[in-house]
Amino acid sequence: xxxxxxxxxxxxxxxxxxxxTVDRVLHNRGRVAEDVRQKILRIIxxxxxxxxxxxxxxxxxxxxxxxxxxxxxxxxxxxxxxKSGIEKAEKELKQYGIAVKPFIFNxxxxxxxxxxxxxxxQSAPDGIILAPVFYREVLPFFEQWTQKEIPYVLFNTQIxxxxxxxxxxxxxxxxGFLAAKMLHYGLPDPCTVLVAHINEDIPNSAHLITxxxxxxxxxxxENLKNRYTVARQELxxxxxxAFTEQLAQLRKEHPNLKxxxxxxxxxxxxxxxLEKHRLTNIKLIGYDLLPKNIQYLExxxxxFIINQNxxxxxxxxxxxxxxxxxxxxxxxxxxxxPLDIITKENLSYYIDAE
Amino acid sequence: xxxxxxxxxxxxxxxxxxxxTVDRVLHNRGRVAEDVRQKILRIIxxxxxxxxxxxxxxxxxxxxxxxxxxxxxxxxxxxxxxKSGIEKAEKELKQYGIAVKPFIFNxxxxxxxxxxxxxxxQSAPDGIILAPVFYREVLPFFEQWTQKEIPYVLFNTQIxxxxxxxxxxxxxxxxGFLAAKMLHYGLPDPCTVLVAHINEDIPNSAHLITxxxxxxxxxxxENLKNRYTVARQELxxxxxxAFTEQLAQLRKEHPNLKxxxxxxxxxxxxxxxLEKHRLTNIKLIGYDLLPKNIQYLExxxxxFIINQNxxxxxxxxxxxxxxxxxxxxxxxxxxxxPLDIITKENLSYYIDAE
DNA sequence: TTGTAGGCGTTATCAA
DNA sequence: TTGATAACGCCTACAA
Numbered sequence: 001x002x003x004x005x006x007x008x009x010x011x012x013x014x015x016x017x018x019x020x021t022v023d024r025v026l027h028n029r030g031r032v033a034e035d036v037r038q039k040i041l042r043i044i045x046x047x048x049x050x051x052x053x054x055x056x057x058x059x060x061x062x063x064x065x066x067x068x069x070x071x072x073x074x075x076x077x078x079x080x081x082x083k084s085g086i087e088k089a090e091k092e093l094k095q096y097g098i099a100v101k102p103f104i105f106n107x108x109x110x111x112x113x114x115x116x117x118x119x120x121x122q123s124a125p126d127g128i129i130l131a132p133v134f135y136r137e138v139l140p141f142f143e144q145w146t147q148k149e150i151p152y153v154l155f156n157t158q159i160x161x162x163x164x165x166x167x168x169x170x171x172x173x174x175x176g177f178l179a180a181k182m183l184h185y186g187l188p189d190p191c192t193v194l195v196a197h198i199n200e201d202i203p204n205s206a207h208l209i210t211x212x213x214x215x216x217x218x219x220x221x222e223n224l225k226n227r228y229t230v231a232r233q234e235l236x237x238x239x240x241x242a243f244t245e246q247l248a249q250l251r252k253e254h255p256n257l258k259x260x261x262x263x264x265x266x267x268x269x270x271x272x273x274l275e276k277h278r279l280t281n282i283k284l285i286g287y288d289l290l291p292k293n294i295q296y297l298e299x300x301x302x303x304f305i306i307n308q309n310x311x312x313x314x315x316x317x318x319x320x321x322x323x324x325x326x327x328x329x330x331x332x333x334x335x336x337x338p339l340d341i342i343t344k345e346n347l348s349y350y351i352d353a354e
Numbered sequence: 355x356x357x358x359x360x361x362x363x364x365x366x367x368x369x370x371x372x373x374x375t376v377d378r379v380l381h382n383r384g385r386v387a388e389d390v391r392q393k394i395l396r397i398i399x400x401x402x403x404x405x406x407x408x409x410x411x412x413x414x415x416x417x418x419x420x421x422x423x424x425x426x427x428x429x430x431x432x433x434x435x436x437k438s439g440i441e442k443a444e445k446e447l448k449q450y451g452i453a454v455k456p457f458i459f460n461x462x463x464x465x466x467x468x469x470x471x472x473x474x475x476q477s478a479p480d481g482i483i484l485a486p487v488f489y490r491e492v493l494p495f496f497e498q499w500t501q502k503e504i505p506y507v508l509f510n511t512q513i514x515x516x517x518x519x520x521x522x523x524x525x526x527x528x529x530g531f532l533a534a535k536m537l538h539y540g541l542p543d544p545c546t547v548l549v550a551h552i553n554e555d556i557p558n559s560a561h562l563i564t565x566x567x568x569x570x571x572x573x574x575x576e577n578l579k580n581r582y583t584v585a586r587q588e589l590x591x592x593x594x595x596a597f598t599e600q601l602a603q604l605r606k607e608h609p610n611l612k613x614x615x616x617x618x619x620x621x622x623x624x625x626x627x628l629e630k631h632r633l634t635n636i637k638l639i640g641y642d643l644l645p646k647n648i649q650y651l652e653x654x655x656x657x658f659i660i661n662q663n664x665x666x667x668x669x670x671x672x673x674x675x676x677x678x679x680x681x682x683x684x685x686x687x688x689x690x691x692p693l694d695i696i697t698k699e700n701l702s703y704y705i706d707a708e
Numbered sequence: 709t710t711g712t713a714g715g716c717g718t719t720a721t722c723a724a
Numbered sequence: 725t726t727g728a729t730a731a732c733g734c735c736t737a738c739a740a
Contacts, residue, residue: 009717178699390709
């Protein structure tokens with residue numbers, strides 16, 4: 001079982017030239033006689049040479065500084081997971097000279113985003129990762145970065161009119177479709193299901209609309225469309241009185257309501273309501289393993305959580321950028337993460353995973 | 355954002371000694387004056403030194419040869435995935451001097467296993483990974499390997515009476531429990547569910563018994579035990595006539611049979627039967643994304659597949675061993691992989707994942 | 709007990 | 725147009 005690794009030196013010997021010449025061929029630095037070049041290329045091919053990344057990175061111990069533009073986890077706890085994924089990746093990649101600086105903005109405040117995005121740009125990073133939650137506002141920054149040739153990676157929210165190095169995240173349409181399937185699987189035959197958007201600026205949130213589309217399309221399938229009614233509702237701030245009233249109103253309008261789909265990570269708000277009113281026969285499905293969601297999942301109030309692997313999103317974003325900058329690998333422009341279905345019974349595998 | 359990496363040289367300078375001395379302290383090779391040792395240790399602590407793994411691996415360009423003892427994918431297609439995971443890991447780790455040689459045995463033939471295991475041992479590998487499907491027969495090999503100080507990693511099947519470097523795989527009990535939950539979620543209230551073992555030597559397959567236990571325990575929960583009946587059946591070779599007869603017999607005995615749980619990757623055999631007899635009201639759940647299972651999942655005959663990430667099992671097994679041998683990391687003795695729930699709707703994310 | 713010199717594979721510089 | 729050489733950080737053999 002020899003694992004004879006081919007080195008530049010081996011190629012040089014075989015071609016009867018020096019390492020330097022081979023190197024120049026490998027990196028297209030010119031200044032090599034054409035016939036020699038051809039010969040070397042052939043030998044490289046023949047011996048099936050692959051550069052030793054270890055040695056390469058050891059040599060080029062450049063430092064890279066990345067900016068991470070993310071919403072404040074203290075304001076919306078969902079963002080804790082991406083942040084910790086970013087930190088995990090940073091730790092692993094510190095060896096390779098990667099350093100990440102977070103720029104944290106308020107996800108409910110456009111000015112805060114503009115300010116932090118400007119700061120991040122100002123700091124002249126070698127790369128940027130961000131969750132572009134404000135569609136309109138982020139576009140001009142994309143232009144700036146493209147101009148300055150700063151590669152950027154998007155996660156969480158996909159934006160069509162842009163050319164990021166890569167997008168990491170979910171397939172929103174399929175996500176809604178899957179949610180519908182999971183609800184449907186446990187539902188009695190004719191009944192009403194609800195798509196609930198909680199406290200979101202829907203027109204500026206393309207991904208939530210896409211989720212809703214996936215969900216409703218599921219119930220529009222030929223064999224289902226006459227048996228299920230899909231209602232929709234944009235619910236206001238859960239702390240307001242209006243929230244409870246809207247729900248009460250909905251139940252009046254749809255007495256046969258048997259399933260609720262919450263399009264963001266706030267299913268716990270509905271769970272709280274269901275538990276309070278002892279509505280045990282309404283199935284509930286939502287997103288993301290926040291502590292409050294986990295609690296309700298364990299108590300059986302939330303039936304399923306779809307996990308978008310938010311930690312992985314942060315983690316892989318940093319990795320994509322590093323693979324590009326440090327290792328010069330080819331980067332896949334889209335990396336969809338699996339849509340994990342989580343119940344009380346397989347929960348632990350998703351929480352413990354470091 | 356300086357990423358000032360502390361090197362041995364830095365420490366040596368600060369301590370006014372040479373790099374060699376610092377190195378001896380770092381590796382506890384003794385032969386260092388005690389006061390100097392203390393001083394250096396303090397400085398290491400202070401400067402918060404961490405060795406550069408890149409440089410370390412570049413230096414120690416030892417080659418490691420691993421033996422992979424796995425069942426023949428041509429005989430049971432389940433094993434294709436672990437094999438490809440192993441190959442993927444080997445490819446990535448080739449850089450680090452890892453080479454893997456497969457020893458492939460017939461999973462239905464004990465002699466074949468004994469022969470290949472002996473061969474693998476004979477080849478004096480630096481490490482072994484294996485799927486120990488024959489409980490009794492593998493134990494003596496564990497002893498040999500321990501004696502020879504060859505580290506070994508188990509995957510797929512956990513074996514209590516052994517001290518592998520690590521076990522990679524599923525939590526069988528929880529897996530059965532989850533399967534029960536998924537079936538139950540879509541079932542009408544009083545009915546019968548079946549645990550089906552297909553073509554397995556049950557007494558010698560501890561993990562299948564554990565799965566069954568998890569499954570039955572779910573339906574023994576306080577609020578369920580009077581409403582559901584759990585039947586069990588060991589089915590013979592699906593190609594035999596007996597197989598069909600056994601199923602017909604079962605349906606006679608349990609007219610209210612509404613759900614079937616197949617404990618291994620052969621759900622497609624039941625699916626074939628269900629489709630043939632147009633038994634669309636029986637839910638079916640099984641394991642593993644084999645092409646035939648995928649087909650029936652897409653057709654809606656199989657409702658859910660639980661994925662044990664077999665590719666990941668092979669992949670991580672090699673990685674655990676390499677982390678131990680090459681990088682000298684601490685190895686976690688158990689790595690449970692997530693129990694992924696797969697439906698038609700999220701299938702693609704699990705197939706495409708390279 | 710301590711220091712020095714060389715090498716792992718790649719790359720950049722400089723001299724030929 | 726080429727070849728030789730040094731450096732990245734760590735490790736080891738050998739010399740002092």
